[in-house]
Amino acid sequence: MSKLGKIARRTFLIGSAAIVGGVAFGYYAYKKPAVNPLLDGLADGEAALTPYVKIDASGITLITPRADSGQGAYSVQAIMIAEELDVELDQFKVDPGVPSAAYYNTALAAESAPFPSTDDSFTANTMRGVMDAMMKFMSMDITGGSTTVPDGYTKLRVAGAVARETLKAAASQKTGVPVGQLKTSKGAVQLPDGTEILYTDLASEAGQIEPVEEVQLRDPSTWRFMGKPTQRIDIVSKSTGTQSYGIDFKVDGMVHAMVRTNPRRGGAMLSFDATEAEAMRGVQKVMQISTGVAVIADNTWRAIQAANAVEIEWGTAPYPPEMDAHWQTLSDSFTPDLVDSTLRDDGDIEAAENGADVIEAEYRAPYLAHAPLEPISATVHVQDGRVDVWTGTQIPSFLRSNVADITGVENENVHIHMLVMGGSFGHRLEARVVKEAAEIAREMKGTPVKLTYSREEDLTHNDTRQIAMARGRGTVRDGKVQSLDLGIAMPSVIASQMGRQGMSVPGPDTQIVAGAWEQPLSIPNYRVTGYRAPELAPISSWRSVGASSNGFFHDVFLDELINAAGADPMEERIRLCWHDPSRKVLEKVAEMSSWGGALKPDQGRGVAFCMSFGVPTAEVVEVTNTDDGIRLDRVWVAADVGKVVDPVNFENMVQGGVVWGLGHAIMSEITYSDGMTEQENYDTYESMRMYQVPQIEVAGLENAEQVRGIGEPMVPPAAAALSNAIFAATGQRIREMPMNKFIDFV
């Protein structure tokens, strides 16, 4: 049993506070609380507390601050609290809470620091500490970077345990039975004689006593929910059409808006003519906003129809209008003055290349849209001195200050209500739809305005994944990889994304090399250089961010070298890998796929490995070269997240990540022509469909020390494993995505 040590207690000061008719448990924000997140519903004395658990006579509420865009985050967070609190999974409701600096995401900040996740050295941890403070300062109450589980793993369990022990203390006080003789189960304290007192009946007493802060976390062997299959709390509603999403939100008196903004992203609007639109049925108003035109109507469809009828003349884009120039910019960026980082520089590349045959290759990864299936929307209601915002978001704190700026209402009077999201993949790290809705609502004070994008408006204004290019040089000797020198050029995602929030981020952008520089491989001469290309079209964090392109570049180039060395792709990767949990995921996929076994004619297999977000992941893809093109037969995946909190959700997320990685690699890209996104809908921005989906077998290992999230790390190795498999089946090496530009798929 792990008694919480001194450090842990300082980090997680869990306390309690009385609320009307009950008690709230949570942690005190770092020393001095930033801003009390509970504007609604808590009295003065409770100001220092950020709650995770609220209990009153009406029931138990667990607060799960990390947003749920489909990854099961609400369930996973609730399970971690419930495990220690001793409540059944149907005994509470879940509330995402309100944005707060006190919910800052420690794990995300740690991942932003430039130390590989395998590095537990003093400097690495100190740097992570620095980033943590910065994060807190910037109040990044963010969902991202696969950090929901790592961030909550201790915090949420401690919150549950403190609540449990305090409720026991309250029961003891009430009954005179010593705490040591009390037990808890199913939302109640049990007395030795079998009597039960419901938590809800102890809530007010618990609010009056000092919280029990010294708690023991349960030994994992006694866990009832964690590590076991549980039913997701939203699974019934999501199987019956009863789950309400942002796009379904309704409030009395609401009007519907749709906007048109420049498809040449960031360009000006020169003129517009709304005569036709204004005459259309249901249209109440057409107004100019800072980015374009908004149409207000009495339903969504009419707003969309009328907005499309507005004639608009758009200015030029601030980036090159055609793709050739985007690629040329990247190609020109491999220069000494644009070096952003050389975080990996082992051995002596020049000496290794001297007199050896140098293998060279160039790789490309296109712009990609997030395109979650639910078009984005936001509802904003501006009143005197108060604004309410209902939307699905990963960045509630940013939104609050954006809306405060736009409406002139004080930050603390802007109320963000988080709604369930029909997917995100990073799309909802952006503020555009909320800013536009706030601008419209400001002009329509007193009337709630719901802005819903059409699919076309959404897709043509997607802040896409970065475009990226890589150049590899390498040598082999005696059947082994001797040197690997990889340069990666891309514009900075973080600069583009933070720029839209009016912030600049100093120093190198580690995302330019993420998924490449931190690979736990002992190649004797090994260098990864990041080149910061000039800003092009707007880009944003797309599921697995830098690693989404770099995992492909790094591992396919490694595969080329291993092939040149004449070594076995699996054995050589295992030989090169010095990190135990990483080697084990490779060994696991080798075992699962019976690597080295006989294949049918025209079949081929590729393996790829990538460590991203601290999660070592290995994937084997098996393809057949058929008359109709490449068919994906099977995929085996092994990943190590330290602890699999929910095995069913884990498998679902892993399979989804693989489908995401493979589908985009095969067929998706966003391109610009005349400065405009050429893909307007899913007919041209294609995704993997059922008939193309291989069988996907999943293994979750638990050898790693740290607990990690699973949302993103499956993506980077998928494309690489596919390219390597196609090479094995056909001898054709595909170095650019989407791959269907080079080879046919079934």
Add this chain to the structure above:
Amino acid sequence: MKLTVNGTDHEVDVEEDMPLLWVLRDALGYTGVKYGCGVAQCGACTVHIDGEAVKSCQISAMDVESPVTTIEGLGTPDALHSVQEAWIEHQVAQCGYCQSGQIMAAAAFLAVTPNPSDGDIDEAMSSNLCRCGTYPRIRAAVKTAATKLNGA
């Protein structure tokens, strides 16, 4: 204009070209029906008309002459349809946004193909997109649903 949805008669006054999808969602409040693309690509808007799976973004409400069933009419949390039971058993949903359409497509398909092969399932379900990639679970759930329906 008259429209029968999940057994209830509605009188609606809308434009001739207003798609059934938007009449269901905006005029009548059947928000279980989802808008994903509006151009027949994603299947999120799938409903049944006369038992047949139809993309409701592709037909104007005016042209609907038979009763419409939406996900809300297929089954409810307290009285699940077998396909919904299977979806829950396999915990198919991630974001869940596509699943109304997936379930409606599967239910219509299984009604005419009680013993589908893997190939049949792949073909029937390929006009429904899932950006979250829940396809492996959908496949398994369709098979379970077929067994349930045959046993019923």
